[in-house]
Amino acid sequence: MGHRNDALRAARLRAGWRSMESAAEALSLHGRQFLDDASYAVSSRTWRRWEGPKPGWPPEETAIVLHDALGRWPQELGFTAPAGWIRPEADQEEDVKRRTFISVTAAALVPGPTPSQYVDPALIDYFQQQLEGHYRADMFLGPHDLIGTVSAQYQLIDKLVRSAKGETRRGLLRVGAAYSALVGWLYQDAGDLGAAAFWRGVTQEIAARSRDPHLVGYSLVNLAQVRTDLGDGHGVVDLCEAALDDNRLFPKVRVMALQQQAHGASLTGDRTTVDRLIDTADGLLARVDDDLPWGNACRRTPGYLEVQRATCYGRLGLGREAEQLWSQVINAVPATARRDRGVYLARHATAAAHTQEPEQAVEIARAAVEIAAETRSARMLRELATLERAMRPWHDAPVGRDLAELLAPVNEGS
Template sequence: MTPHTAPTGGNDALRAARLKRGWRSQEAAAKGVSAAGREALDDMHFEVAPRTWRRWESAKPGWPRDDYAFALHAAFDRWPEDLGFEVPEGWQREEPPPDEDDVRRRTFVSVTAAALTVGPTPPRHVDPALITYFQEQLEGHYRVDMLLGPHDLIGTVSAQYELIDRLIRVAKGETRRGLLRVGAAYTALVGWLYQDAGDMGAAAFWRGLTQEIALRSRNPHLVAYSLVNQAQVRTDLRDGNGVVDLCEAALEKQRVLAPKVRVMVLQQQAHGASLTRDRGSVDTLIDQATGLLRHVEDDLPWGNACRRTPNYLEVQRATCYGRLGLGREANSLWEQLLSEVPGTARRDRAVYLARQATAAATAQEPDQAVEIAREAAQIAVDTGSVRMRRELDTLQGAMRPWHDAPIGQELAEVLTAVDERG
């Protein structure tokens, strides 16, 4: 055995380092290295899952991805090759880049520059037909997002927004107002893509830009839409009261709001209610939104998920039920809904499957949960959606009672590929 190869009984070097730090359990070690990684990487969402740590202490720990390696070094002052990990053939360590050159942050800065172009724009004629062009492109971006996930689209959509921004600066009258409306849809999409990719700081920036455009437009529909976008970020941060606050602000002028906008606000407020454990409000809000759905007849270029997504509001209800711990109710709803998800919505299907699997586990159906998780895990690998991986982490928590049982080990094997891809 070479000095850096784990013995057949498990990775004793990592286990010894863990115990030396006073972390008596693998779960405590995962939390400790997560905290060290968040500080070292300046990433508040960085996390090492307990199942990942268990794999690291196994006889075949594999080789950790770069951010995990930096977190391990921050926690133990030792690199993976000195902690019992199997060194890939021909591998050589490169010096870690300085913090300011972090690849993820560099990407955000370069993309954000598209939204902050400095300097005057030369006068030019802006044809109103460009509004239709950008709207049609937007529909294509929505479809591609459902198939590929966030990473391949961020640069493309933000570059198009840079052009829209330049045109807004010189356009006049109705053309300018139309470009503001479509521009808000583009910034909201970039914000969503970052949210799906797990970068909540970048998501909040682009959601804030959507709100700026909305206020400049003086359009009440767009202002309410921008508040819903902010509420979506708060939902992912699990701030239920913050979600409700933003949605109530959006509904202050609900008499003038288009039905579609009210649908968006009400369903998002239901998510806030689920986070505050208010099941009655969840059903009331979803039912109110359902009553408005048949009146949605507008040409607003954003917020069309309620028309594009089959059973959109029941999907929200099932998600809220799952968050409330209503496993049987949520599982039953997901079984009905998933049969109608089109093949073009592959990424959404995986998210729904992961949520159904969690509901099945909550309903004490672990075998069903693992079977459902298989398909979701494969799509998570293909798309690289961090949001989807978080759904699978939630499933892992729901399956904790079966952690030491064969079905729990089976789930760990299913999710291994997701950990390696992440």
Template sequence: MGRNDALRAARLRKGWRTMEAAATSITEHGQQLLDDRQFTVSARTWRRWEGDRPGWPAEETALVIHDALGRWPEDLGFTTPPGWIRPEHHEEADMQRRAFMSVTAAALVAGPVAPQHVDPSLIDYFQQQLEGHYRADMFLGPHDLIGTVSAQYQLIDKLTRSAKGETRRGLLRVGAAYAALVGWLYQDAGDMDGASFWRGITQEVAVRSRDPHLIGYSLVNQAQVRTDLGDGPAVVELCEAALDDADRLVPKVRVMSLQQQAHGASLLGDRAAVDHLIDQAYGPLARVDDDLPWGNACRRTPGYLEVQRATCYGRLRLGAEAVSLWDQVLDIVPETARRDRGVYLARHATAAAAAGEPDHALEIARKVTDIAIETQSSRMRRELVTLQGAMRPWQDAQVGRDLAEILEPVTVGS
């Protein structure tokens, strides 16, 4: 018979070795929390919860479970009923609406604006600032930069409305690059609504600039969001659209399109396409020589294409091959690239688990937690949640309990 492993693991982590002990403990906890001596959970009820049809507890019982185990029932294997909104989500939804409104306000300045002279040298100024933002992003993570970069985009948008001719086109080009960076920061922070909004702004401004390279770049940006959403076909379609007129594109946009299409292929389970696309990207990578300020990860990131291949192999559950690639990649990634290195280490640990090496996975995971706390990267947190899933076969062993303890400061509530 099937069983609810998520609830069982939570019980064992709590130290409740039997279902009878769990029923007694949750009853006592509920009576104290609710100040209600009538509150009870029987051993029979707990056995049903750990079975293959756990059902759904009453609302006050759900509150007790959350208070005792630190998880809501939908995160513990229960069957979530239609319309259930856990209490904390009411407040979260209000906060998200307010945050999204502020995102929109930062991108769309209500017009018209007062005309002003716009000096063409401002284009170079914003481009130089952009390169500084890229460097800061490697060290800081998204939360410290979103406000600064989105405010600068707002200024660029305001200036664009007054600019004419080539100055206007230059501001549109740099504005698209700023919008793309803000979209990435929101994506890294785990706010997919904000990321999608800013990716849309990027594409709109790129089209207005009539710059084919930026238009291709904006399509790859959209594909990145779709990759995080697990939508393989959409990733492939967007990258194919970017490559429709590949001869007009600078090499780095071709590199970005090909490697992102490989991610789409990995979501579709096509290992042969992954290897073909990444191998194909090596050609244009050797010819990247433009001075455009955006999209330079392919020449700034050591082992860029093998990072993508290793990530795709991990998604394809090619554990041993992914581990071998990550070993090579991490040898050349500098310690100063804290956040990227943390993400790569988390993926390395997941690959080790998939290869049946739980102790190796645990050893790697110890290195990641401090980086995840420091950078507050939701991308890294998602990678660690994926690692937890890969380590599920060992959740009752000492290595599994050690992993849960190490990751608790990062993954609780994820």
């Protein structure tokens, strides 16, 4: 019948336990040391049953040993928890989540009043130049190393806004909105959608205060990006339509809203609308000529709109069409956009799996896994998890085992 408990098998391979027999021996040794119990043992027969279709539920002490050895509780390893079972450290996890949210909001919600100070207009250019550097660093580093730096700079901008006057204040509000939008993106890329939504809300507030219609439109597209990750197609469409209602928008903001609305349409299964929206955006691309420091992916990313189309096709289950598009656009992605290239490669690999080309899928995934290990982008890890699901038909074949070994390092760290 083959292995049925994929989660436990993947965890075993991540731990370097090549067979079920070696896994049973290693867990027995770990348990004897952890429990200080020389008689503790797990048989290879028990492990084989665990990797079968009905693994049951291990004794309480074995559940704790599994967690200590593999970093996951049994219900995360394919076991079905009995009614009323509560993970021992559930309260601790909730406490960590509360502390994390407090740290997320601290930079945006500094209580006032603050001491008044003179604010030189030259600071607007200073922060704009720093912003461009942060965009470049994000492409190289991924989210985790930048969140603290960018949110701290936002906090300084917020402090200066409270003292600035006139056009200086307006200019700082505009650049502050760009900083909060970047913090929101970094949290979204890190997989924390709660924090991302919070910072997207901050961006919308500052955009409204700035009275800048382009920033207001941009903030709505930012909120739509979170809705896309939440799988809420109608929410994405609502937000993008609200942005596009303003006829004053620069072409760049309209392009952003149209392509994001296409993602919403793909979530509702509407291919015709996907193509219409992306084609409309393509007609505006040559008119993008503003000097705004934010939202410039459509200018710096070769094949930007075809990347969006390929992503939408993949979401719609159009494997052949998506695979053809990815083959065309990926080679044009610059080396500087390393994290984005990793995401695209993972999507390309999934499209190859959907076209019944598992060997090609694994080969494409190799470079994506290397980038995922470096950047720790949750967005990329999510794409690789999608690839795992697409490759399930070949789970017991050599190519399926190759993929499991390839993904083991990044799955272990996720």
